[in-house]
Amino acid sequence: MSFVFWAALAVAGFVVGPIVAHLLRRGRAREREFPAAALVPPLTSTARQRSRLEDYPLLVLRAAMIVGLAVLGATPLVRCQRLSLERNQGASVAMAFVLDDSLSMRDVLSDGASRWDTAKKGASDLLHSARTGDSVAIVLAGRPARIALAPTTDLAAARQALDDLRVSDRATDLGVAVALARTAVRSLPQKDRRVVVLSDLAGDPIEDGAPPAVTPLASLAEPASDCGITAAERRAGHVTVSVACSSDDAAKNRAVEVVGGESNGEVKASSGGPDAGAKRVAKGDVLATAHLGPRRGEQTLSFDVPARGDVLDARLTGSDASAHDDEAPVSLETTAPVVGVVADPSEASAKTGGPTVIEQALGALGQGWVARPLAFVPDDENGLDDVGALVIDDPPGFSPEARAALARFLKRGGVGLALLGRRSASTELGFPLEPFARGAVRWEEASGLGIDATSIGWLGVEGKSLAAIARRGRARLDGTELDGARVIGKWSDGVPWIVERKVELGVATTVGLPASLDDSDLALRPGFLSLLDHVLHQAESRKGSRRTLAGVPWTFSAAKDVAVTGPDGALVVTTEHGDAACTGGGDCEDTVARAVPAVRGRYTVKIGSDAEERTVTLDPAELLAEPRAPKMSTAGSSAAGTTFVDSSREVALVLIALFAAELALRIGRRIAARRAAPAT
Amino acid sequence: MIPETPLRKALDWGRLAPLSVRARAVAEGVYSGSHRSRKRGSGVEFGGHRAYVPGDDLRFLDRRATLRHDRLLVREFETETDRGLRLVVDASRSMAYRSEGAPGAKLAYAALVAAALARVALTGSDTVSLDFIGGENARPLPPLSGLEAFERIVDVLEQVTPAGDVLVDDDALDRTLLRVARRARRGVVIVVASDFLDLPDGAADRIAALASGGRIVVGARILDPAEVTFPFEGPVQLRSSEGAVHVETDGTHARAGYLAALEKKMAGFRERLVGAGGRFVEATSADDPIRVVQRLLEAVEGAG
Numbered sequence: 001m002s003f004v005f006w007a008a009l010a011v012a013g014f015v016v017g018p019i020v021a022h023l024l025r026r027g028r029a030r031e032r033e034f035p036a037a038a039l040v041p042p043l044t045s046t047a048r049q050r051s052r053l054e055d056y057p058l059l060v061l062r063a064a065m066i067v068g069l070a071v072l073g074a075t076p077l078v079r080c081q082r083l084s085l086e087r088n089q090g091a092s093v094a095m096a097f098v099l100d101d102s103l104s105m106r107d108v109l110s111d112g113a114s115r116w117d118t119a120k121k122g123a124s125d126l127l128h129s130a131r132t133g134d135s136v137a138i139v140l141a142g143r144p145a146r147i148a149l150a151p152t153t154d155l156a157a158a159r160q161a162l163d164d165l166r167v168s169d170r171a172t173d174l175g176v177a178v179a180l181a182r183t184a185v186r187s188l189p190q191k192d193r194r195v196v197v198l199s200d201l202a203g204d205p206i207e208d209g210a211p212p213a214v215t216p217l218a219s220l221a222e223p224a225s226d227c228g229i230t231a232a233e234r235r236a237g238h239v240t241v242s243v244a245c246s247s248d249d250a251a252k253n254r255a256v257e258v259v260g261g262e263s264n265g266e267v268k269a270s271s272g273g274p275d276a277g278a279k280r281v282a283k284g285d286v287l288a289t290a291h292l293g294p295r296r297g298e299q300t301l302s303f304d305v306p307a308r309g310d311v312l313d314a315r316l317t318g319s320d321a322s323a324h325d326d327e328a329p330v331s332l333e334t335t336a337p338v339v340g341v342v343a344d345p346s347e348a349s350a351k352t353g354g355p356t357v358i359e360q361a362l363g364a365l366g367q368g369w370v371a372r373p374l375a376f377v378p379d380d381e382n383g384l385d386d387v388g389a390l391v392i393d394d395p396p397g398f399s400p401e402a403r404a405a406l407a408r409f410l411k412r413g414g415v416g417l418a419l420l421g422r423r424s425a426s427t428e429l430g431f432p433l434e435p436f437a438r439g440a441v442r443w444e445e446a447s448g449l450g451i452d453a454t455s456i457g458w459l460g461v462e463g464k465s466l467a468a469i470a471r472r473g474r475a476r477l478d479g480t481e482l483d484g485a486r487v488i489g490k491w492s493d494g495v496p497w498i499v500e501r502k503v504e505l506g507v508a509t510t511v512g513l514p515a516s517l518d519d520s521d522l523a524l525r526p527g528f529l530s531l532l533d534h535v536l537h538q539a540e541s542r543k544g545s546r547r548t549l550a551g552v553p554w555t556f557s558a559a560k561d562v563a564v565t566g567p568d569g570a571l572v573v574t575t576e577h578g579d580a581a582c583t584g585g586g587d588c589e590d591t592v593a594r595a596v597p598a599v600r601g602r603y604t605v606k607i608g609s610d611a612e613e614r615t616v617t618l619d620p621a622e623l624l625a626e627p628r629a630p631k632m633s634t635a636g637s638s639a640a641g642t643t644f645v646d647s648s649r650e651v652a653l654v655l656i657a658l659f660a661a662e663l664a665l666r667i668g669r670r671i672a673a674r675r676a677a678p679a680t
Numbered sequence: 681m682i683p684e685t686p687l688r689k690a691l692d693w694g695r696l697a698p699l700s701v702r703a704r705a706v707a708e709g710v711y712s713g714s715h716r717s718r719k720r721g722s723g724v725e726f727g728g729h730r731a732y733v734p735g736d737d738l739r740f741l742d743r744r745a746t747l748r749h750d751r752l753l754v755r756e757f758e759t760e761t762d763r764g765l766r767l768v769v770d771a772s773r774s775m776a777y778r779s780e781g782a783p784g785a786k787l788a789y790a791a792l793v794a795a796a797l798a799r800v801a802l803t804g805s806d807t808v809s810l811d812f813i814g815g816e817n818a819r820p821l822p823p824l825s826g827l828e829a830f831e832r833i834v835d836v837l838e839q840v841t842p843a844g845d846v847l848v849d850d851d852a853l854d855r856t857l858l859r860v861a862r863r864a865r866r867g868v869v870i871v872v873a874s875d876f877l878d879l880p881d882g883a884a885d886r887i888a889a890l891a892s893g894g895r896i897v898v899g900a901r902i903l904d905p906a907e908v909t910f911p912f913e914g915p916v917q918l919r920s921s922e923g924a925v926h927v928e929t930d931g932t933h934a935r936a937g938y939l940a941a942l943e944k945k946m947a948g949f950r951e952r953l954v955g956a957g958g959r960f961v962e963a964t965s966a967d968d969p970i971r972v973v974q975r976l977l978e979a980v981e982g983a984g
Contacts, residue, residue: 031916032919034918037918040927
């Protein structure tokens with residue numbers, strides 16, 4: 001029991017005491033002896049009415065004054081904690097806020113406020129302490145990390161931008177967000193530059209760098225028990241619901257229910273099909289229930305549900321830190337997205353046999369993609385219609401039919417990845433490597449070279465693992481770039497290693513190393529997984545998968561009108577020149593339409609006259625990642641610019657106001673009594 | 681210094697103690713204020729002759745009767761021997777009341793006034809008796825004379841403790857009045873010191889009846905200052921000392937009604953006593969006791 005506890009108890013006693021006394025007194029007037037009581041006229045109702053009407057205002061005022069006095073007296077203990085900027089000799093500050101708008105920020109903590117509200121208030125407090133001349137930038141850390149407000153000295157605009165921000169269901173991309181923030185403030189003229197991270201720090205730790213990232217709100221790292229439905233899908237009369245729980249407690253005594261969804265009332269009873277005339281499921285009707293196992297982690301529950309055209313939802317019973325993720329739409333029957341793998345098992349497999357390293361890497365990513373081994377690139381132009389991404393290892397060239405199929409695949413939004421190696425350098429005449437490279441590449445034996453880590457920062461932390469790659473040679477891509485290609489990764493000697501080229505809606509990526517373990521250990525390094533993840537992410541956004549993670553953008557051809565409606569209403573569809581990463585030149589004159597669904601739920605996409613339904617789900621990793629307490633070096637109040645604001649002045653003013661109110665009340669009563677006296 | 685006995689503690693004497701000293705002081709104050717003796721009152725009348733005995737005051741020798749009967753004869757005055765003071769003190773429970781700021785309880789004040797009157801009477805060679813209405817340890821005293829009687833009276837007054845509910849014990853008043861009536865002959869002065877608040881119905885008539893047969897009855901109404909002003913403000917619940925009356929009221933609004941009721945009740949006593957040839961003196965325990973005793977003596981003379 002601390003002193004503060006007893007002090008608070010004493011104050012409560014001081015406040016409750018007068019109230020109890022008042023109630024007792026109101027219930028019964030003070031009794032005293034008076035010999036001539038028989039001569040006193042009883043005025044019971046008047047006495048009680050006076051007690052009730054006259055004492056209440058004074059009672060409330062005095063109770064408030066006691067509280068005010070207690071707070072004033074306890075000022076060393078009771079202070080308003082508010083973030084504010086601390087300046088070095090009054091100099092202007094360049095400040096970049098990294099505001100985490102990921103799903104985990106929706107969790108409500110023990111103080112009753114969500115992490116997002118707390119973080120936003122912290123940013124607002126810091127903004128209010130900014131002065132003219134300070135620069136402010138806002139970076140959002142939900143995947144993909146993005147700049148919400150470029151550095152500006154217009155503080156009013158910054159406040160407005162902050163007010164407009166909304167939390168999303170994205171995963172966390174804190175590392176990239178911090179890097180963006182550092183980049184944003186690095187070139188500003190202010191000498192005092194700061195990156196303020198307002199996040200629960202779930203996921204990878206923040207890397208050291210300049211300016212150092214400070215995390216002033218340690219309370220955001222408070223653990224929260226939360227279960228969320230990451231995905232729900234119906235397939236062949238079965239509904240499969242995936243649930244992720246951050247703790248054992250969150251999963252205890254909870255169940256998943258499959259219920260009727262929102263749109264069922266709009267379904268016409270006369271719709272055709274074998275189920276025509278059958279009773280439809282009303283909204284909220286529970287079709288099936290299954291209990292969760294009381295454990296942390298991911299669980300998948302399966303339900304037998306009659307195969308009809310009902311719109312269904314899945315929901316969790318009970319409550320946890322976030323009610324938002326306790327309900328999710330059941331997506332319609334879909335086939336899993338397919339990634340085609342063209343690789344020679346004799347070259348791209350381990351000596352012990354089994355699937356190729358590319359297939360194993362895709363399986364390790366576990367993003368719901370189905371790896372389909374292909375013996376060769378299909379000659380049929382429709383052979384890649386059901387493929388979203390295509391990985392080709394060390395191709396010896398493409399036939400004209402294969403090139404046509406690849407071109408069609410890319411134009412319709414496919415993403416191709418070609419890993420060029422020794423065989424690619426010995427293509428036969430008439431079998432070029434287009435659309436991945438012009439002409440033939442050259443294989444050279446070179447040792448002592450690594451990948452320039454700075455050129456592949458977009459691969460994240462894993463990209464650093466490629467700096468010391470072990471290899472026997474490399475495929476030189478310099479001079480083979482097609483029109484519109486751009487280098488997005490280099491060897492340490494400046495030779496291009498990865499070249500990316502946009503082909504209408506699709507992307508062709510060329511890498512100067514094969515997956516073969518005989519030529520290099522590329523396929524064994526985390527950077528390779530990151531590269532595949534990048535490809536699949538692009539494929540998701542371009543191919544238009546019917547089920548995507550929150551925050552994954554949808555790209556459409558700008559030739560048709562596109563309208564997207566989601567749980568929060570119409571989604572903003574932007575028109576951009578080429579890929580967002582396009583830096584100009586080449587094919588960048590092509591335009592695409594892009595929409596980013598940031599909230600889980602059911603979306604209706606209208607492309608011209610066609611309409612389709614898509615579902616946005618949650619990333620399980622976001623639910624399972626545990627908040628991380630900030631380092632002591634970054635969480636201190638001095639480093640973070642946090643100050644405790646003494647509230648005694650405000651409390652004293654309130655106290656004076658209360659005294660004045662009591663005085664006015666008494667004077668008013670006296671005047672009223674004098675006016676009433678002649679009448680009585 | 682008066683010893684603090686348990687009984688003395690039972691009554692809230694306040695600043696009125698010690699009674700004997702205070703009563704003497706009051707009596708002395710009365711003398712110095714009026715400069716006249718009870719012996720020189722208008723009631724001294726010739727009562728006959730008797731033979732002179734050594735020690736008689738030579739001023740009372742009747743020369744004419746001595747020459748006519750040839751022996752020494754002295755004159756006697758009949759009323760001189762019959763004049764006496766009968767004190768009746770109300771010691772019921774209500775007389776124990778002492779409000780905040782009052783010098784003492786009502787009974788203490790009544791005892792002081794009674795003792796001072798006794799002192800005055802005894803100094804004038806009158807007899808003084810003492811009776812109580814209610815009270816505990818209330819020992820009535822028969823007619824006594826001589827200054828040593830003063831100490832006995834004071835002793836009894838100091839021992840009495842307020843007790844008894846006269847409203848419940850209706851005979852208590854009648855027993856006292858009957859005892860006083862038996863002892864009081866023609867010309868006797870009866871002083872009833874009471875608050876007259878809790879006396880039973882008809883008490884005014886029964887007290888006024890004492891005034892028959894040439895007796896003089898003076899009512900000394902002694903109230904606490906709070907009973908005269910009713911100082912209560914706001915909600916208050918009042919409990920009577922006698923009669924188990926509980927009243928919940930608002931002090932501010934009930935004051936006027938109470939004062940009117942009090943005046944009406946006291947007016948009833950006043951009219952009965954004055955109608956029977958008596959007097960009614962109103963005082964509070966905050967009044968100067970010297971002035972009150974003077975007013976009582978003036979009332980006695982006025983009634984006679």
